[in-house]
Amino acid sequence: MPLKLSLKPNEKIVLNGAVVQNGDRRTTLLLQNKASVLREKDIMQFDEANTPARRIYLPIMLMYLQGQESPEQYNEFALRMTEFMGVVRVPAVLEECVNISREVMSGEYYKALTRCRKLMEFEAARLNLEGINHVVESLPDSTATGRDAA
Secondary structure: OOEEEEEOOOOEEEEOOEEEEOOOOOEEEEEOOOOOEEEHHHOOOHHHOOOHHHHHHHHHHHHHHHOOOOHHHHHHHHHHHHHHHHHOOOHHHHHHHHHHHHHHHOOOHHHHHHHHHHHHHHHHHHHHHHHHHHHHHHOOHHHHHOOOOO
């Protein structure tokens, strides 16, 4: 069954490693065979991998775009997933982590990316819920003010 992509004007996608940009009109593409495709909104740059869940997403994305498991990327994924699972205590989130790991191990990178977006949403909700003020208030006085303790 073909994959139907509707692209917005000037939207970019990555198609089997090539960056493709749509023209100034809405376009529909039909992909007749299996291909690695990511929309612009799903592409993460290295400097955007700045949270634990995003550090899980990035190596999965790179393996997906390469179309195969890379030992370096897999090791990075395994390390970041282990770190994440070591601090999360929510059973449903831990279950998602296990599912992501299974999908990565079986080469189902796109499914793993979809699940990983849920981890990023969970993480964003937790970070916004706790807020930065809570973090700053919990720091020692010398760290919070930026001055050395006397």
